[in-house]
Amino acid sequence: MKFSLQRADTLPLYQQLVEQIREYIRSGSLPVGSRLPTVRQLASDYGLTRLTVHTAYAELQAQGLIESVVGRGTFVCTDLPIPTGLHKGARVTRVQPPPEWLSQGVLADMMRLGEQSEIISFAQVTPALETYPTAEFQRAMRAVLEMPCALGYGPTQGELALREQIVRLLLDRGIATRPDNVLMTAGAQQGIDLVLRACVTPDDVILVEESTYVGLLELAAQRRQRIISIPTDQDGIQLAALEEACQRYRPRLLYLIPTFNNPTGRSLAQERRHAVLRIAKEYNLLIVEDDIYGLLSYDRPAPLPLKASDSEGRVIYLFSFSKVLMPALRLCAVVAAPEQIQLLAGAKRSSDLLCSPILQYALANYLKRHQLQAHIQQVRPLYRERREAMLEALADYLPECDWSVPAGGLCVWVNLPEHIDERQLYLSAIQRGVGIAPGSAFYVLPDMPPAMRLSFSSNPLARIRQGITLLSQIVQEQSRGGVSQRRSIG
Amino acid sequence: MKFSLQRADTLPLYQQLVEQIREYIRSGSLPVGSRLPTVRQLASDYGLTRLTVHTAYAELQAQGLIESVVGRGTFVCTDLPIPTGLHKGARVTRVQPPPEWLSQGVLADMMRLGEQSEIISFAQVTPALETYPTAEFQRAMRAVLEMPCALGYGPTQGELALREQIVRLLLDRGIATRPDNVLMTAGAQQGIDLVLRACVTPDDVILVEESTYVGLLELAAQRRQRIISIPTDQDGIQLAALEEACQRYRPRLLYLIPTFNNPTGRSLAQERRHAVLRIAKEYNLLIVEDDIYGLLSYDRPAPLPLKASDSEGRVIYLFSFSKVLMPALRLCAVVAAPEQIQLLAGAKRSSDLLCSPILQYALANYLKRHQLQAHIQQVRPLYRERREAMLEALADYLPECDWSVPAGGLCVWVNLPEHIDERQLYLSAIQRGVGIAPGSAFYVLPDMPPAMRLSFSSNPLARIRQGITLLSQIVQEQSRGGVSQRRSIG
Known part of the structure; x- marks a missing residue:
């Protein structure tokens, strides 16, 4: 970390220091958690008074960018208030508790949906009972x-x-x-x-x-x-x-x-x-x-x-x-x-x-x-068939979406049209008797495009088709309602 | 918290403050984790310069009694280096890892001892297999x-x-x-x-x-x-x-x-x-x-x-x-x-x-x-009999110890003579084929008097007697050896 400080600049020296450290942090050159030089060292390296460096550190601290730990030194904060460059919006996050509409957490909800036999649940990833x-x-x-x-x-x-x-x-x-x-x-x-x-x-x-x-x-x-x-x-x-x-x-x-x-x-x-x-x-x-x-x-x-x-x-x-x-x-x-x-x-x-x-x-x-492999050989055709049924039903009933074509595992990821309100879809689906896992449950970052995860493993073919049909109805209703709703907000 | 500060005293004011705060902490009037007044406030309350208060706090910090958290204030340390009054030697402790001679932790050792059928294990508290x-x-x-x-x-x-x-x-x-x-x-x-x-x-x-x-x-x-x-x-x-x-x-x-x-x-x-x-x-x-x-x-x-x-x-x-x-x-x-x-x-x-x-x-x-109670009725006589056997064996073979007489549960606590080295007893006992749980494993505080926990539940009467006999031999050997060893150290 090198600084270029101009005594002739209209910006005071401490402010120049603030700007440059801020930029080092923003660009990631000074990673979160890394230690800054001591006030004494920085002052001596650049021929500054300790007061100048101290003032700069105090300003950065007030901005929430650095923090001092007594006896240990000064560090770049772990919860940075500014975005860094890695990924659009990427930053170190302390994961937030899941949104409140998923009352006790998504995992709890999925597990509960899986327990209710009257619901066609695509929510929980679970093997088929009959296997x-x-x-x-x-x-x-x-x-x-x-x-x-x-x-x-x-x-x-x-x-x-x-x-x-x-x-x-x-x-x-x-x-x-x-x-x-x-x-x-x-x-x-x-x-x-x-x-x-x-x-x-x-x-x-x-x-x-x-x-x-x-x-x-x-x-x-x-x-x-x-x-x-x-x-x-x-x-x-x-x-x-x-x-x-x-x-x-x-x-x-x-x-x-x-x-x-x-x-x-x-x-x-x-x-x-x-x-x-x-x-x-x-x-x-x-x-x-x-x-x-x-x-x-x-x-x-x-x-x-x-x-x-x-x-x-x-x-x-x-x-x-x-x-x-x-x-x-x-x-x-x-x-x-x-x-x-x-x-x-x-x-x-x-x-x-x-x-x-x-x-x-x-x-x-x-x-x-x-042999576990012998068991897997037996269950493979069943899951393959259910995966096909789900992919076909998606193609037939939800052409406005796109989805992954998994070569294995038990679930399909479906990207929903941008205007779909994931929360509304999730809740309406439960009302109609279909369980899905909302896409936002799987992301660290907020505000990702709407999506859902559907597990194809635990429902017979007819129920898979029936469930996707019901989801398609909701998506279509939301597409109509969603457009007018957006108009009314605009 | 009140201070009595004498300007005429030979002790500098900051030192008087240090002594009095130290005493508040030692007596528990200032509990661990509690916040001290700010430098500004204390200076103003007692008509001191801020430098005086600052110097006192710096001294207390150097003694490991208080710590400052930027933006939050100054607090009594959680790991106090001085004893407080509650219990001889009582202090808030961050529990230390168990002593290294219990390689992977006491619980692990006890569990391992229980697995070895050639050992008469009184170490793990486990119900009798036959129940x-x-x-x-x-x-x-x-x-x-x-x-x-x-x-x-x-x-x-x-x-x-x-x-x-x-x-x-x-x-x-x-x-x-x-x-x-x-x-x-x-x-x-x-x-x-x-x-x-x-x-x-x-x-x-x-x-x-x-x-x-x-x-x-x-x-x-x-x-x-x-x-x-x-x-x-x-x-x-x-x-x-x-x-x-x-x-x-x-x-x-x-x-x-x-x-x-x-x-x-x-x-x-x-x-x-x-x-x-x-x-x-x-x-x-x-x-x-x-x-x-x-x-x-x-x-x-x-x-x-x-x-x-x-x-x-x-x-x-x-x-x-x-x-x-x-x-x-x-x-x-x-x-x-x-x-x-x-x-x-x-x-x-x-x-x-x-x-x-x-x-x-x-x-x-x-x-x-x-009925679980019916099962308990069946197992009770067995455990009662084993408890009796252990208490009798202790009375017969380890009269130099004293022990608890449990009205229930599965173990007896035995206080060993003061000169017994618990570690040596534990290791020698394993060599002779007896497992015990060393007393120190159960204490938060270090340097407690030597003791052992014996579980009577999982061994038949003859093995209980045999195990206590072997323990008695080790205690007697240690009593002889321990005295001479202490002499040689003295």
């Missing part, structure tokens, strides 16, 4: 309940019998690991929570895709986590923007759903995967790779996860059984380097001691007797 | 695995069918509540974690008994939670000390195991229970009442929980099935006022979305068909 391997799981459970050791406490890291099975099946995703590197958590949600607890302070910046998992955003809002979203396109996260954010914000962690992303259904292109790993290495970034949809490919084999190429132990990989088997198992495998596993296990112990050995042994037994 | 109602639970589970709805997601608050059963059985503890006021969590550990997440910031002070649950202390250490312990006696927490701490530290929450306390086995006297509620009301304190041992009474009915008299909704009550049924259920009921339940459910959703519906329905079915 649950009920009989096989019953047999797997029977043996467990005869083992008293499965009914007591067990290791926090998870039962070895299960971790061994997981190591075996992860070979299908190109990951070669050992049971020591696996920690069992209560779903991917707990995996994410533990990573934030163990590896990230709320003052660390974390990066996410432009639209990302609601559960992460709610958690971040509760923690008042510093977070920034990176623009994405058809091929996933944009590398230049990622690198720029790394330079500017010194983030600690990147959370990514690179394969059949929730909510978009898109995947990170193969060539970008290696680049993301390279950037992570260069900027000493941890990556959380949420791969809970990776096995659910319909058209061609899914891309290999980043973890498969993670030679450095930077990737904390999440593999949950909720979407590929049954959500009620509440079991997810976190795969990471041993020192990370140890930290995460400490956080797990403080969270809830351990996952139920009953469920862990039952799942281990199931995986011992049945 | 698990295996056949009944198998029947309860069978119906569940035929219901696809039990295999998917469910409400974050917990399945209604289970919450209804819990409401019914809590009548046995004198608690009349409704399913709306119940939240299901993954064991009491998660209940505690959620309360801290949802209701307490790390800067709030929480109060605990002098010795308390290890899992809370580990969690507090991870959060760097401000915590203070209240002296206890045979009848539980001391009221005068509790009230003094409330005045001095403005705590947010009191965590209490009032019935068959872990680790002491003692209970809060009946007359103190109402006083604790009165104090909580007066100082606007939340109480977390951990009642996971309340049903396990052996001599007379257990005292009623505080929650039974909680007319104001100040008590967040924890009732877990881990100790009274099977730990692997990982199910605990949190009972609280509806607005608290809503906050806690938000934290639960961000932690792991929900408890497994499989286990919830299975437990609900079990409770529908079997």
Whole structure:
């Protein structure tokens, strides 16, 4: 940071200093959280009086750009009141609580919608009930309940019998690991929570895709986590923007759903995967790779996860059984380097001691007797068919929208016409008996274009068509009403 | 806060101010976290120059007693370097990580000891394997695995069918509540974690008994939670000390195991229970009442929980099935006022979305068909007998110690002779094949007298006797060796 100060200028010296520091902050050259020189040092470097520098710092402080911490120094504020350049409107945000119209949070709403059988819910991403391997799981459970050791406490890291099975099946995703590197958590949600607890302070910046998992955003809002979203396109996260954010914000962690992303259904292109790993290495970034949809490919084999190429132990990989088997198992495998596993296990112990050995042994037994891949082969045609039905219904009934064509996973992302009021659509849809997930739930940034996420997995074909028809009616009504409404405001 | 400043004194004015403020802080009249007057105000009130006050504050800051926060003012530090008066050595502590000789934390060690069948473990508090109602639970589970709805997601608050059963059985503890006021969590550990997440910031002070649950202390250490312990006696927490701490530290929450306390086995006297509620009301304190041992009474009915008299909704009550049924259920009921339940459910959703519906329905079915009280009646004689065996063995083999005589619960607290090195005892015991929980694991304060917690629940009578005999040998060896060692140091 260099200053060009003109004593002859009409602007006082302190004001020149203010303007130039402000510009350094705005441009990102002075990233949020970075330390400024001391008053004494800056005064001495530029032959200024300490009063001049002090006055400049006081002015910047009054503008909310810098803050002093006694005994530590002066820093660029974490909540900057001015926009910086990375992304139209991008800035480090403390995630806000979700809008009040989603009363208890979006995740809660989606979960409630999923519980009401009279509603055609496209809101929650859940596997189809009819795919649950009920009989096989019953047999797997029977043996467990005869083992008293499965009914007591067990290791926090998870039962070895299960971790061994997981190591075996992860070979299908190109990951070669050992049971020591696996920690069992209560779903991917707990995996994410533990990573934030163990590896990230709320003052660390974390990066996410432009639209990302609601559960992460709610958690971040509760923690008042510093977070920034990176623009994405058809091929996933944009590398230049990622690198720029790394330079500017010194983030600690990147959370990514690179394969059949929730909510978009898109995947990170193969060539970008290696680049993301390279950037992570260069900027000493941890990556959380949420791969809970990776096995659910319909058209061609899914891309290999980043973890498969993670030679450095930077990737904390999440593999949950909720979407590929049954959500009620509440079991997810976190795969990471041993020192990370140890930290995460400490956080797990403080969270809830351990996952139920009953469920862990039952799942281990199931995986011992049945190939998970065989189960996936069975469910794939069903989901493929439902995806087709939804895409066709969208083409037939909502031609004014555009949408993603997911090669896997369980949901479609629909961009709505600009004039659609997302909130009104969401509420009207519930009244007509259709549940959707509003697009705004998935964004860090406010005021994004209206959109919705539709999950095609849990409804039969006729209901999918019926649900989209109802949505189409609402969109058309809003298009008519919305135009007149806008006129009346104008 | 009044100062008596003598201009004629040999001590400079600023120094007089320093001494007097220091004394206000030491005596607790200026509690930690409280704000001091501004320099301007204090100067004007006492006709001092601002420089005098400024110098005094700078001196106090250098002593680590006060700290300035730009834009907010000057405050008494939260980590005071001087002892205050409440409790010999009592001070607000950011709990320190456990001593390194307990490698990954005490809880981890205890859990590991419990897993090794060749060790006679008194370390972990766990019900006896032979008490698990295996056949009944198998029947309860069978119906569940035929219901696809039990295999998917469910409400974050917990399945209604289970919450209804819990409401019914809590009548046995004198608690009349409704399913709306119940939240299901993954064991009491998660209940505690959620309360801290949802209701307490790390800067709030929480109060605990002098010795308390290890899992809370580990969690507090991870959060760097401000915590203070209240002296206890045979009848539980001391009221005068509790009230003094409330005045001095403005705590947010009191965590209490009032019935068959872990680790002491003692209970809060009946007359103190109402006083604790009165104090909580007066100082606007939340109480977390951990009642996971309340049903396990052996001599007379257990005292009623505080929650039974909680007319104001100040008590967040924890009732877990881990100790009274099977730990692997990982199910605990949190009972609280509806607005608290809503906050806690938000934290639960961000932690792991929900408890497994499989286990919830299975437990609900079990409770529908079997009275939990009937199960308790069956296990009571076994635990009573094991408690007797342990107390007798202690009397026979460790007469140099004294110990608690618990009327319920699963553990005995043993005070060791002063010269015993707890660490050495712990390590030697493992070498001889006996697991104990070292007393220091349960204290907030360092340098407490040596002690150990012994759980009598999971070993048959002969092994209890054998284990105590081995402990007695180590204590005797240490008594001989310890004396000579101390001589050699002296």
